[in-house]
Every structure is written in structure tokens, then in C-alpha cells.
Amino acid sequence: MGSEESEVMLQLAAEAFQAGNFDLASEIYQCQAEGARDPRGRQELLTRRADALAHSGKFTEAFAVYREAADTERLQPSQLQRLTDCLLQALRKQGPGVRRSGASVVEDSLASCPLCRSFLWEPVTLPCGHSCCKRCLEGERPPVCGTCQGGMAAEGHRVNVVLSGLLSRLYPRLEHAGRLRREGKRLHSERREEEALAKYNHSIAIAPGDHLLFSERSQIHSALKHWEQALSDAHTACRLQPLWAQVNSTTYTHMSFVLSIVTSVSFTDTAGSEEEATIDPADVECSLCMRLFLEPVTTPCGHTFCLQCLERCLDHNPKCPLCKKELSEYLVRRQFSRTVLLEQLIHKHLLSELTERQQLHREEMDELSNLNKNVPIFVCTMAFPTVPCPLHIFEPCYRLMIRRCRETGTNRFGMCLGDQRKGFADYGCLLEIREVKFFSDGRSVVETVGRRRFRVLQHQERDGYNTGDIEYLEDVKVEGAAELELQKLHDSVYELGLVWVNSLRPEQKQRIEGHFGPMPPKEMQIQWSPNGPSWCWWLLAVLPLEGRAQLPFLAMTSLRDRLSGMRKVLLFMSQSRHR
Known part of the structure; x- marks a missing residue:
């Protein structure tokens, strides 16, 4: 050719x-x-x-x-x-989590880093909740979690204090081998190859199944021109981890000699031979509640707490409870992912203690989710069924209250007017949380809507906020001639209300509708809801009445009495306008 x-x-x-x-x-x-x-x-x-x-x-x-x-x-x-x-x-x-020959030892040993697949040295817990070696993260550009492949900024993340100490106690031999490896890398970077080789020889004697040690010792042998030893170590590294992606330059050089074995060798667990110790429950106690970690989360500064304990502390101060590092950005993201490895270690070594701790938590949640006993009460303003009620939350006690309502799944709490003698009024409205928007300083705006009316049977307090035992109120239904009379009264009061709303200045009406929405239409079945027609509550919310004047309407269980009272108010306001 x-x-x-x-x-x-x-x-x-x-x-x-x-x-x-x-x-x-x-x-x-x-x-x-x-x-x-x-x-x-x-x-x-x-x-x-x-x-x-x-x-x-x-x-x-x-x-x-x-x-x-x-x-x-x-x-x-x-x-x-x-x-x-x-x-x-x-x-x-x-993708992550696929089992294959040479896959990450994370699937077989809790002590392995998902990036380098060697001992998890100086573990950093990422926002996703997974942990990797600090050095591995610093070498990744951009840094990517070795388990979930999620990207994150590794800068600023520090070693997980609890996890590091726990792994050192559980895997002392591997921890010692990791320390020797770090010293060997330092000596190698200083071109003190003979000393570095001695460190790696000692480290491999302790952890002979760690592919990373052989791969890095291969580089040192290559620098010393020990070609046969370098090739042997590269061969061993490939045998131990045939699908390890982080291949170095020495492995490139000798790849032509070991390609034939890459797809046929078996996988060796680098941590499988380690004789594990046991965990003392005191090693995994939250420093805030002094109980076994439940849903442990780790802050960017490397400190670990129970999720609920940390959130409660952040209600008062957006800083780490231990080192006082600023956590405002962490707070506004609300990315409180649980520290996966710590949960796995607790489950493995302290299952009975964890089961007891979880049972206690369930009992606490059951108590908090009861919407008849010890119902949380927000003491602020009047709230009405079906009417929106946006709230600005800034006091720590109410931050805790709102969070508990969300954690229990009820998403509900009571709203009552304040009372100088009892603390709060005897009647109120149950609110349902629709949405919460958080700010970096811990404040939040909570969008709620009124649901059911209630009467307070007993006034109480819990963790700084008010609670109460309550019973719910419903309108008494009428039939026959009384129902026809009620319908006529309803229609006439609705028309009076509509006239009053339309008499408002455009800017007033626009402001009201922007806050509460437009006036609801007339309902065909006025006794269908236990609270009565929605438009009644909307009108009561927007009428220029003080809370004390509105409260009796909330307590009424007769729709006729409530409509009659509203009729008197509307007629009085109409007469006052014409004077």
C-alpha cells in the first residue's frame, strides 16, 4: 500500500x-x-x-x-x-453501590474510604453524610463523594472528631499502618527514599492487604531504581484492587506487564483481617443531651451532635456549640444529613442500646403528636378557620415548637390571644403549617392556615413555650323552620359584608386581599362545615375589631348567634360611615 x-x-x-x-x-x-x-x-x-x-x-x-x-x-x-x-x-x-470484582471495601468493611479504598484516615464527613479521607478529598478536583457521587466544596471541612477517635479505637492496627503511610509519604516528598521505604515496609507488614501501600511503595522502588520490586508492587496493587480508578504514573509504566491479569483476579478486603474492638457507649454520646447519638449529624467544623440537639442549640445561636465556629450558611441550607458511618458503627456494636434510645424517642414523639393533650400554643394574635395566618418566628422557644410540629408529622399547633392572668385565652384556633422559609440567622417565615376551633381545658408549659389540653368546637346544626330562618339571616349578612368590602378604598382592598386573599363566595350548604361558612371567618379577620372583640365569635357554637353579632357590627360600621 x-x-x-x-x-x-x-x-x-x-x-x-x-x-x-x-x-x-x-x-x-x-x-x-x-x-x-x-x-x-x-x-x-x-x-x-x-x-x-x-x-x-x-x-x-x-x-x-x-x-x-x-x-x-x-x-x-x-x-x-x-x-x-x-x-x-x-x-x-x-454508578455508586454496584457490586463488582474489586469494588470499594466500604461494602465489606466500615473502615474503608470510598475514594482510595484504604483505611479511612482523618475522616471528613461531607454534607451528604458520607465520610472520606481528608487527603483524598483534597486531591479531588472538583471534590466528589466516593459513595453518592455528589459534588461538594471540601475546603473548610475538618476531620470528624468523634468518628476519627472511634475508628482509631476499633481498628488500631489499620490506624497505625495509616500513620506510618503518612510519614512515608512525607519522607518521599522530601526525597528521603530509603527512610520512606522503611516506613512503607513496616506499614505493609501491619496491613498486607492494602493495595494503596503497594501502589505507593512501587513509586519509591521506582525512584530508587529497584525495577523488579517496583513491578512486583504494581502487580500486587492491581491484584488487590483490579478496578481501582486512581492509577498512578508508576502503574502506567508497568501496566503493559500486568494487563493480562487485571480482569481475572479476585478481590481482597483491606480491613478484613483487623481484629475489631468494642465501643463503649460513652464514646458515642452526644455532648449536648449526654445520651447515645440519635440521627447524628456532623458540622463543617467536624463536631457531631444528635440532629434535634444541634437544631435546638442553633435556635439560640448560629454557632457550633463546642468550637463556636459560625454556622449561618450551614443553618440556612438546612442540609442536616445524618453521618452514615457513625450510624452504621452504632448499629453494629451497640444495637440494644440503640434500640432502647429509639424507643424512648418514639415515645417522646407520640406524646408530642397528641393534638388533644399538651398541644403547643403560639401566643400571639387571633386566628380563624380557613384563613391564612403568616408568622414571623424569631424566639428560640417558638423555633423549637415549630420544628417539633414538623418532626411529628402533625404540622399543627394552636394560636391564642395572650391573657395577663392565665397566660393565654381560653379559646383559639388550630393552625396547619403549609411552608417554612428559613434565614441564615435562624429566623423563619411560617405560612399557616386556620383549621379547627378549640377550647382550652388546662393551661400548661413545655420547654419555654405554652401548651394546653384542649377540646374542639363545632357548630350545632338546626333543622326545619330554624334552618330556613338561618339561611335568610346568612344571605342578608353576606350581602352586608359584600357591601362593606366594596366600600373600601382600592388600596385598602388590595392590601387586605394580598394578605388574606379575596372574600370567599357564598356556600350552598351553610351547615356543611363544623366551623360554618368560610366567608364569615374571612370577614371577621379583616373587620377593624380588636382581638378581644373577635374572641367571642370564635367561641360561639351557634351559627345564628355568630351571624347576628356580625350583622350588628356591619350595621354599626355602615351608620358610622354615613355620619
Whole structure:
């Protein structure tokens, strides 16, 4: 084949490769390689064919061609870049949590980092709740969680104090090996290779199943020109973790010799031989409640607390309870993901204590979710059934109250007027939380709507906010002639109310409707709801009456009496307007 024809075919192969037609590119490169006489040119064509095979996912064939290229002339690390890129891409497509040969030891040992798959050294807990080695995160650009693949900013995240101490006690041998590895890396960076090699030899003697130690010792042997030892360590690293994506330059150099074993060897657990210790319950107690961690969360500063304990502290001050680091941004995100590894360790070593702690929490939640006994009461203003009631929450006690309402799933609390003698009035309205918007200083705006009326049977207090035992109120229904009379009264009062609303200045009406919405229409069945027609409550909310004047209407269980009272108010206001 002439040189011009060969150039045309190579151009065609390059275009096919660029277009994603890797099979065609592979065939052309194969034909060109068979006719090549120059060893270096033949090797180049073989590596291009191997690249095409790798891109098409035919890794077994690709490995064989790379091996053939290496037999022709020694491969350079840069010539294996496409292979490693394809392997990485294939691994990422499988997604997190897929079990495969050489998968992360996180699936088999709690002591492993999902990024480097070695001992979890200096664990940093990320916003997603998963933990990785601090050094691994610093080496990732951009940093990505090794478990859920979620991106995050690793800067500012510090070592999880509780988790680090716990892993050191549970896995002392692996922790010691990790410490030696860190010292060896420091010596290697200072070019003190002999001393670094001694540290790695000691570390491997302690943790002989850790692929990372062999991979890094291979680099040191290479720097010392111990080629056979470097190759042996690279071979062992690939055997221990054949699908480990973070391949270094030394492994690139020797890849041509070990490609044939990558897809056929078995996986070894780096932490499986560690004889685990037990956990003292005192090691996993929240420093705020002094009880076993329940739903532990870790702040960016590395301190861990029960979720509810931390939130309660942040109600008073947006800083870490231990180190006083500012947590305003953490607070506004409300990304309180539980520390997964810590939960797993507690479940594994302290199951009975955890079960007891969870049972106690369930009992507390059951008590808080009772909407008849100890119902939380927000002492502020008048609220009415079906009427929106937006609230600005800034006091710590009410932050706690709102959070508990959401945690229990009821999303409800009572609203009552204040009372100088009792603390709050004997009648109120149950509000339902629709939406909560948080701010960086801990404040929030809570959108609520009125649901049911109630009477307070007993006034109480809990954790700084008011509570009460309550009974719910319903209108008494009437029939026959009384029902017909009630319907006439209802229609006449509705018309009076509509006249009053339409007499308001445009800006007044616009402001009212912006806050409460438009006046509800007349209802066909006026006794269908136990609270009566919605428009009555809307009108009571917007009429210029003081809370003390509105309160008796809330307490009435007779729709006739409520309509009669509203009629008197509307007539008085109409007469006052005409004077």
C-alpha cells in the first residue's frame, strides 16, 4: 500500500474515531499495522487500535493489543491515558453501590474510604453524610463523594472528631499502618527514599492487604531504581484492587506487564483481617443531651451532635456549640444529613442500646403528636378557620415548637390571644403549617392556615413555650323552620359584608386581599362545615375589631348567634360611615 493511500486510510480512521465509529477505526488501524515495517510506527498503530477497542468497551481485546504493542517496544505512560480514561468512564457509568470484582471495601468493611479504598484516615464527613479521607478529598478536583457521587466544596471541612477517635479505637492496627503511610509519604516528598521505604515496609507488614501501600511503595522502588520490586508492587496493587480508578504514573509504566491479569483476579478486603474492638457507649454520646447519638449529624467544623440537639442549640445561636465556629450558611441550607458511618458503627456494636434510645424517642414523639393533650400554643394574635395566618418566628422557644410540629408529622399547633392572668385565652384556633422559609440567622417565615376551633381545658408549659389540653368546637346544626330562618339571616349578612368590602378604598382592598386573599363566595350548604361558612371567618379577620372583640365569635357554637353579632357590627360600621 502506497504512502498516499496509507495516509488517506489513516485520515479515514481518525475521522471514524472522532465520529464514534470505533469498530471501523479499529479495523483500519489493524490493516495498517499488519503492513507496517517500522517497529515504532507499528506500535503507534497498535495503540490507536487498542484505544478504539477500549472506547467501544471491548477491554479484553484492548488489553491484548496493548500487550502486543508493548512487546514491539516499551510503552510510555502517556500511551495508556486513553485506556485509563475509558476504564474510569465505564466505572462511573455503573454508578455508586454496584457490586463488582474489586469494588470499594466500604461494602465489606466500615473502615474503608470510598475514594482510595484504604483505611479511612482523618475522616471528613461531607454534607451528604458520607465520610472520606481528608487527603483524598483534597486531591479531588472538583471534590466528589466516593459513595453518592455528589459534588461538594471540601475546603473548610475538618476531620470528624468523634468518628476519627472511634475508628482509631476499633481498628488500631489499620490506624497505625495509616500513620506510618503518612510519614512515608512525607519522607518521599522530601526525597528521603530509603527512610520512606522503611516506613512503607513496616506499614505493609501491619496491613498486607492494602493495595494503596503497594501502589505507593512501587513509586519509591521506582525512584530508587529497584525495577523488579517496583513491578512486583504494581502487580500486587492491581491484584488487590483490579478496578481501582486512581492509577498512578508508576502503574502506567508497568501496566503493559500486568494487563493480562487485571480482569481475572479476585478481590481482597483491606480491613478484613483487623481484629475489631468494642465501643463503649460513652464514646458515642452526644455532648449536648449526654445520651447515645440519635440521627447524628456532623458540622463543617467536624463536631457531631444528635440532629434535634444541634437544631435546638442553633435556635439560640448560629454557632457550633463546642468550637463556636459560625454556622449561618450551614443553618440556612438546612442540609442536616445524618453521618452514615457513625450510624452504621452504632448499629453494629451497640444495637440494644440503640434500640432502647429509639424507643424512648418514639415515645417522646407520640406524646408530642397528641393534638388533644399538651398541644403547643403560639401566643400571639387571633386566628380563624380557613384563613391564612403568616408568622414571623424569631424566639428560640417558638423555633423549637415549630420544628417539633414538623418532626411529628402533625404540622399543627394552636394560636391564642395572650391573657395577663392565665397566660393565654381560653379559646383559639388550630393552625396547619403549609411552608417554612428559613434565614441564615435562624429566623423563619411560617405560612399557616386556620383549621379547627378549640377550647382550652388546662393551661400548661413545655420547654419555654405554652401548651394546653384542649377540646374542639363545632357548630350545632338546626333543622326545619330554624334552618330556613338561618339561611335568610346568612344571605342578608353576606350581602352586608359584600357591601362593606366594596366600600373600601382600592388600596385598602388590595392590601387586605394580598394578605388574606379575596372574600370567599357564598356556600350552598351553610351547615356543611363544623366551623360554618368560610366567608364569615374571612370577614371577621379583616373587620377593624380588636382581638378581644373577635374572641367571642370564635367561641360561639351557634351559627345564628355568630351571624347576628356580625350583622350588628356591619350595621354599626355602615351608620358610622354615613355620619
